[in-house]
Amino acid sequence: MKNLYRFHVRFIPLMLSIFAMSFTANSADIEGDVMAGKDKFKTYCAACHKLDAKAVGPALGGVTDRRDEEWLYAWIKNNVELRASGDADAIAIFEEYNGSAMPVFPYLTDQDIANILAYTANPPVPAAPVGGGDVADGSGAAAADNDMALWIMIILGAVLIALIAILSTVRNTLKVVKGEDPSTVLEDASKYTRFLAKNTGFMTVFTAVVAIAFLNVAYWWMMGVGVEEGYMPEHPSAGQVAEHGVQPIAFSHELHAGQNEIDCNYCHSSARHSATSGIPSANVCMNCHMYVNGSEIVDPATNQPKYGGERSPEIQKIYNAVGWDPETMSYIEDYEVQPIKWVRIHNLPDLAYFNHAQHVTAGQIECQECHGPVEEMEVMYQYSPLTMGWCINCHRETKVQLGNGFYEDQHDALVEKYHGEDITVEDIGGLECGKCHY
Ligand code: HEC
Ligand code: HEC
Ligand code: HEC
Ligand code: HEC
Ligand code: HEC
Ligand code: HEC
Structure with a gap:
């Protein structure tokens, strides 16, 4: 009993802090990241756009106030398609700029575009000459995430305190009714926490809840590790020699x-x-x-x-x-x-x-299912995320092609085991760690 108690006392704070950390890291995905947006803007947009002045294209500072978000995503991804769909605004701006076309950016993810738009809405300003220099590096976004985690902690704390206060009030009311001396809220609070901390049943449930939450976040974090979706080395321009991130030949x-x-x-x-x-x-x-x-x-x-x-x-x-x-x-x-x-x-x-x-x-899977519409790619790019989550989702959903001449013995055995029902890759062991890691 004592050992179990020690385990809880040591383990919970550790998990809680890792949980808070991963929570902070995770929530960075939800909103546009100004600094990441600045990089992308420089790479893909700055040749034609400035924030504060017209260049080849219109000034993009504050464009999110002028246009609605859905329109911007559609335009940035593929302005040609948007125009072809008859969108009046898209046609109007194209004509205003004498039909000089903006390239399409199918390989920019929604997250990339969110980042770019966050940058156009809030470009980081140079550090103020005196005092608070925390705006210069866009750390404001990170600070906002920390705030979020902090708020959740505060709310959880408040709920706990409120519960104790209610319990204590109820008990004191009963005591007064019975003619006994009421105890203070503080006395009660420490009594309750001591009681709960010693109550192995409660602590086990509490540990389990925290552990499940922790594993859940860790799992989703792992699923997204190292995503390079959309990676596209450029084609060389005329006369350009080989360079990092540029293909040696403009192969289409x-x-x-x-x-x-x-x-x-x-x-x-x-x-x-x-x-x-x-x-x-x-x-x-x-x-x-x-x-x-x-x-x-x-x-x-x-x-x-x-x-x-x-x-x-x-x-x-x-x-x-x-x-x-x-x-x-x-x-x-x-x-x-x-x-x-x-x-x-x-x-x-x-x-x-x-x-x-x-x-x-x-498996008889078409190249395009994983690599996208390659036959339309002027410049090759990574279409799928190639994360563990991507592999596993497909293994859960895709049926095994039986009778393809491969692994016939195993397949026959499976048909028997599952009575001819649909057999997914998961059923043949496609989720086992050792199949993909060894
Ligand atoms: C080769 C030049 C070029 C590049 C690169 C370029 N644009 Fe454009 N962009 C234009 C032109 C020109 C227009 C005006 C509309 C037209 O002629 O099609 C435009 C229009 C726009 C508009 C509409 C602005 C408004 O006021 O409604 C947005 C938004 C936009 N571009 C975003 C981007 C983003 C984001 C990138 C980078 C991912 C980018 N553009 C890259 C040339 C470019
Ligand atoms: C089966 C035949 C075939 C093979 C194999 C082939 N190509 Fe081509 N390639 C073509 C044809 C056809 C064209 C288009 C010529 C035209 O439009 O007049 C072309 C055009 C090109 C162009 C465009 C030229 C330009 O400057 O616009 C490049 C670059 C090129 N190929 C590179 C390659 C490379 C690199 C390989 C090997 C990895 C390759 N090709 C393999 C048939 C082939
Ligand atoms: C089930 C998904 C899937 C299918 C189907 C698929 N690929 Fe791939 N492809 C991948 C993955 C994942 C990688 C990265 C492999 C690595 O890095 O080890 C890759 C890498 C590649 C590469 C880079 C060189 C290499 O071998 O790593 C080429 C070229 C390629 N694929 C072409 C094809 C062609 C052609 C087809 C169809 C005949 C095809 N792929 C079908 C998932 C797929
Ligand atoms: C004429 C030869 C040729 C044909 C046909 C061809 N490819 Fe390629 N492929 C290449 C070359 C050369 C590269 C490397 C340059 C590049 O990435 O664009 C490449 C690169 C790739 C890559 C990326 C490899 C990497 O670096 O990760 C994929 C994926 C791929 N091809 C898939 C396909 C698919 C799918 C098809 C059929 C729809 C196809 N290719 C047809 C020559 C070809
Ligand atoms: C488009 C769906 C799809 C995607 C995406 C996919 N797979 Fe598969 N995978 C299959 C199918 C279907 C089979 C079964 C092939 C067969 O009949 O043996 C398979 C089988 C396997 C097997 C053999 C499993 C066994 O039990 O024999 C391994 C290992 C594997 N995949 C690894 C990967 C990895 C690693 C990735 C991600 C990089 C991946 N797969 C992505 C569809 C997919
Ligand atoms: C279908 C194939 C597949 C199966 C099954 C699979 N993984 Fe993975 N796993 C991958 C791929 C692919 C990556 C690389 C993902 C990336 O780079 O984003 C990966 C990455 C990881 C990583 C992250 C390492 C890093 O880059 O930080 C860990 C840890 C991991 N796997 C553990 C496991 C465990 C534990 C299991 C069994 C429950 C498992 N995997 C089952 C395909 C698989």
Whole structure:
């Protein structure tokens, strides 16, 4: 009994403080984060927008007062679509700016946009010259979160005190009725807390409640760890050399997998047979680009050859990699092949294991279910969050494709066990830690 009591006394404060911490970390997601918004604004918007003055596009300071939120999200994600839907405001502003189009940003998440809008509404002001310098780094947002946690603690405390006060009043009233001396609220309070702290039954229930709340928050926090959804290295601009976060060649899936309808497996041939999909080597590109050298490419805006009838400088980069001389149509002898250093986009941490063949071939899942509308992507980006929660949700919901020639023995046994009912990936053990972590 005594040990159990000690355990409670030590464990509860620890859990409560971790609980408060994770609560604080979590609630940062709910509202726009000014500093994160500033970064995104600089990366994606500052080329055309200022906050306080008109540039290529309108000034965005206070835009949240001018426009409603829903409209802003729709506009920022895809202004072309919004205009096409006949939205009068979208058409009006496009015309006001003489039809100069803003790019679409499908890879910005709602959270990114919330952050950007928070930044346009409340750009951090430089620290005041004297005194309170706490506004400069946007720590106001963090402070607000702390306030939130604090308020919850205060409210819980107040409820507890009110309960004790009510109990005490009731008891004292009874005492007065019986002609005894009433005790003070303070005396009663300490009596009650001592009683409750020694009451193992109560403490066990209390510990359990706190523990469940703690595990719940920890679980959701873990599910969201390391989310890189929307990550999109840029394409190089003309003449730009390789740089961190910029792809070495302006390769477009929209052009290859979309317009030219080249099958994913032509380039990512190992997806069906092995754990990884792999990126094609330059030799695969050469199957076509030995002949397709870009001189035929027409710029849709001008209807003129895009490179003045010259070879595409982007395709020349493939030739530089493998040592191909397009003039003589032959490989340069003794050329040291330079692998193209693509920037990797999807990347699970080492602790998790993912196998393409298992999903594509055995599970018969389309690439697009996890990678999105790749054939429409001019620039490749990460479509899914790739978190543990994402994997597990799909395993809970997706039925196993039986009779696909894989794992036939196990599948037959399962059909028997579940009497032919739908069998999800969860049923075959797809939620076991060891399947994805080892
Ligand atoms: C290449 C230039 C360019 C970039 C980059 C750009 N915009 Fe724009 N934006 C414009 C133009 C031009 C307009 C005016 C409308 C039009 O012509 O389509 C506009 C209009 C807007 C409007 C409507 C403003 C109003 O007063 O109603 C918003 C909101 C907006 N942009 C937000 C953004 C955000 C957020 C980003 C970054 C994620 C961004 N823009 C990036 C060019 C750009
Ligand atoms: C002509 C060859 C080719 C075809 C066809 C092709 N890809 Fe790719 N894919 C590439 C190259 C090159 C890259 C690396 C450059 C990039 O990320 O844009 C790539 C990158 C990717 C990536 C991101 C890899 C990373 O770094 O995480 C995914 C996902 C992908 N492709 C999926 C697909 C899907 C799905 C299809 C079919 C709809 C497809 N690809 C068709 C050549 C191709
Ligand atoms: C199955 C044939 C095929 C393969 C394989 C292929 N391409 Fe292409 N590629 C094309 C065609 C067709 C075009 C469009 C040419 C046109 O529109 O005139 C093109 C266009 C391009 C362009 C656009 C040129 C420009 O500047 O606008 C680039 C860049 C390119 N490919 C890079 C690659 C790379 C890198 C690979 C290898 C990962 C690759 N391609 C593999 C057929 C292919
Ligand atoms: C069930 C979801 C899922 C499906 C279906 C899927 N992928 Fe992936 N893909 C992933 C994940 C997760 C990663 C990251 C793997 C890692 O980092 O270890 C990835 C990574 C990639 C990469 C980067 C290189 C690599 O192998 O890590 C390419 C390219 C790719 N996928 C192409 C494809 C193609 C092509 C298909 C269809 C034939 C496909 N994927 C189907 C989830 C999926
Ligand atoms: C779109 C749905 C979907 C997503 C997303 C998904 N899976 Fe799966 N997964 C499946 C299906 C369906 C199977 C069953 C394939 C089969 O029939 O063997 C499977 C099977 C597995 C298995 C084998 C399970 C077993 O019991 O044999 C592992 C391991 C696995 N997935 C890991 C992952 C990981 C890691 C991720 C996230 C990075 C992930 N999966 C995301 C649908 C999905
Ligand atoms: C279907 C596959 C799958 C299963 C089953 C699974 N995990 Fe995970 N887990 C992942 C993936 C993928 C990540 C990486 C997520 C990320 O990077 O956001 C991950 C991340 C984690 C992390 C976070 C590590 C970090 O980055 O801080 C922990 C801890 C973890 N898993 C524990 C578990 C435990 C315990 C179980 C069993 C109850 C389990 N996982 C079952 C796929 C799985």
